[in-house]
Amino acid sequence: MTLPSVLLAAALASLIGALPPGNFRNRFLALSSVLAVYWLQPSSPIRTLELWLPAATLALTAAVWAVTCKGQHPLSRDDSQPDLAAGRSRRSLAGGLLAALLLAGLVILKTPDLAVIASRALRTLANQPAALAETFDIRWLGFSYLAFRLLHILRDAASGRLPAVSLRDFVVYALFPPALAAGPIDRLGRFAGDLNEPHAHPVKRVEALSRLVSGLVKKFVLADSLALISLSPANAAQVDGPWLWLLVYAYAFRIFFDFAGYTDIAIGLGMLLGIRLPENFNRPYLKPNLTAFWNAWHITLAEWFRSYFFNPLTRLLRRRNSPAWLAILAGQVSTMVLIGLWHGVSWNYLLWGAWHRVGLFVHNRWSSVVRVRYDGWQPAGWVKPAFHAAGVLATFHFVLLGWVWFALPEPVQSGLVLGNLLGARP
Numbered sequence: 001m002t003l004p005s006v007l008l009a010a011a012l013a014s015l016i017g018a019l020p021p022g023n024f025r026n027r028f029l030a031l032s033s034v035l036a037v038y039w040l041q042p043s044s045p046i047r048t049l050e051l052w053l054p055a056a057t058l059a060l061t062a063a064v065w066a067v068t069c070k071g072q073h074p075l076s077r078d079d080s081q082p083d084l085a086a087g088r089s090r091r092s093l094a095g096g097l098l099a100a101l102l103l104a105g106l107v108i109l110k111t112p113d114l115a116v117i118a119s120r121a122l123r124t125l126a127n128q129p130a131a132l133a134e135t136f137d138i139r140w141l142g143f144s145y146l147a148f149r150l151l152h153i154l155r156d157a158a159s160g161r162l163p164a165v166s167l168r169d170f171v172v173y174a175l176f177p178p179a180l181a182a183g184p185i186d187r188l189g190r191f192a193g194d195l196n197e198p199h200a201h202p203v204k205r206v207e208a209l210s211r212l213v214s215g216l217v218k219k220f221v222l223a224d225s226l227a228l229i230s231l232s233p234a235n236a237a238q239v240d241g242p243w244l245w246l247l248v249y250a251y252a253f254r255i256f257f258d259f260a261g262y263t264d265i266a267i268g269l270g271m272l273l274g275i276r277l278p279e280n281f282n283r284p285y286l287k288p289n290l291t292a293f294w295n296a297w298h299i300t301l302a303e304w305f306r307s308y309f310f311n312p313l314t315r316l317l318r319r320r321n322s323p324a325w326l327a328i329l330a331g332q333v334s335t336m337v338l339i340g341l342w343h344g345v346s347w348n349y350l351l352w353g354a355w356h357r358v359g360l361f362v363h364n365r366w367s368s369v370v371r372v373r374y375d376g377w378q379p380a381g382w383v384k385p386a387f388h389a390a391g392v393l394a395t396f397h398f399v400l401l402g403w404v405w406f407a408l409p410e411p412v413q414s415g416l417v418l419g420n421l422l423g424a425r426p
Contacts, residue, residue, distance in 0.1 A: 001040070001181060003220050006265055009177065010212055013272035014205070021274070026195060029273065030168045034058065036177035042139040046119065047126040053140050057175070060102070064150045065170040067094045068157035095154045102147040109143060111345035142180040144342065148304055149174055153188060155308055163189050169196070176277075178269035182262040184280040184300040194275045208271035215264025218257040226254035231407045231417070240420050248421065251407050252400050256285065259298065285399070288391030289367075290359045293399060301339070310335045328364055333357045343406075348414060352405035359398055 001009070016032060019025040037054040044050050068091075108114045112135045119133035156162040165173070165188065173191045230251040231244075239247065263280040270277040284297040294302050310331045317327035340353025401418060408414045 009269055013269045017272045017274055026168060030171045033172050033175040033177055037175055040181060041141045044137060044139060046122050046137055047128060049122060057146060061171060061174045064098055064153055065167050067091050067098060068153050068162060069165050069170055099151060099154050102151055105143060106147050109138060109140060145183050145185055146174060148185050163192060165192050178266040179277055184263060184278050185304050186278055204271060208268050211264050212268030215261045215268055218264060219261030223254050223257040223261055226250045230254045233408055236408055236413055236417050244420055248400055248404060252403050285396050286392055287395055288388050289395055290363045293395055305335050305339060329361050332360045346409060347411045348405050348409050351411055352402055355402040355405055
């Protein structure tokens with residue numbers, strides 16, 4: 001979102017939030033959510049794609065609602081009667097196909113080569129030169145976050161944990177404009193509770209505007225200013241020594257202020273509408289270990305992977321009598337790989353995920369040893385704060401060095417930069 005679009009969204013949110021609570025406001029909010037999908041959709045060099053992608057967003061949203069939320073837990077009904085069993089089977093099949101479609105969309109959009117192939121196909125259909133296809137021709141507004149919201153719905157419906165909601169409320173949840181483009185990833189049950197219990201989180205304009213201003217400063221002042229001196233492929237080979245450290249420090253704080261700024265903007269806009277969106281960042285750079293960092297960085301994404309991938313996988317491995325350490329290792333490795341690839345299917349994101357999965361496993365094993373050997377130890381008054389400070393510094397710099405993999409698309413360049421930072425100049 002641009003600064004003018006944020007300010008316009010704030011004005012519209014204030015008007016909608018001022019409407020009397022009830023069905024009329026919710027209908028107006030649903031209509032606004034649909035219109036926002038078209039308004040915020042980025043333009044594309046592919047003819048009419050900026051109209052078809054929002055239409056596809058609406059179609060996917062309606063299809064997932066029809067499969068999962070039309071009635072009370074349709075994917076988990078009693079199947080003792082033949083007609084109900086057949087209906088449940090059809091809905092399960094439809095849910096599986098929708099999940100596969102969402103995952104396929106993520107893979108195509110996140111994989112540069114596949115994105116180019118898709119662009120060529122769409123250009124051909126639009127009677128445009130396929131040779132001009134590029135990776136970012138298909139810019140689908142908020143698809144990464146929309147896909148994870150809808151996958152959450154499909155999974156919870158299959159488990160019988162999904163509340164029944166109307167299509168109107170489901171559209172507001174899936175397409176809620178403040179969180180559509182950059183999260184956070186909310187849960188339907190919590191969101192629907194706010195939407196239908198407007199007095200649970202009454203509009204507090206001063207608090208909402210304060211949060212909104214905080215986000216604007218983080219994103220458009222701090223992050224955009226730090227971008228001028230942050231690590232990038234263009235400047236990585238031009239400096240070394242202390243100056244290179246400065247670029248990496250700038251990148252670390254730039255990416256934090258960028259993500260956290262968008263979250264503050266989304267939460268502030270949501271508060272103007274009477275919806276309390278979940279927090280996504282909780283002072284992550286001040287955490288004393290890597291596990292605590294991932295409990296405070298992009299919280300809703302980490303919770304999504306923990307709930308729908310890490311926990312089910314580790315439980316499955318434990319039921320098959322895998323050692324605890326092996327189940328944790330397999331869960332952390334695969335989870336961090338997927339989190340890395342969620343940002344993009346490329347070697348730099350894969351290696352960034354690998355960097356963190358190694359760090360998480362080492363911390364997990366170290367914590368287990370320390371708990372056994374030093375159980376009941378009462379350190380002196382100054383020792384505990386000193387250990388905490390050392391943990392914060394060590395964790396921050398581990399994360400800091402990991403950002404090198406994230407910032408630079410070429411692994412060879414990332415390796416050279418890391419070597420330079422650590423004193424191993426070529």
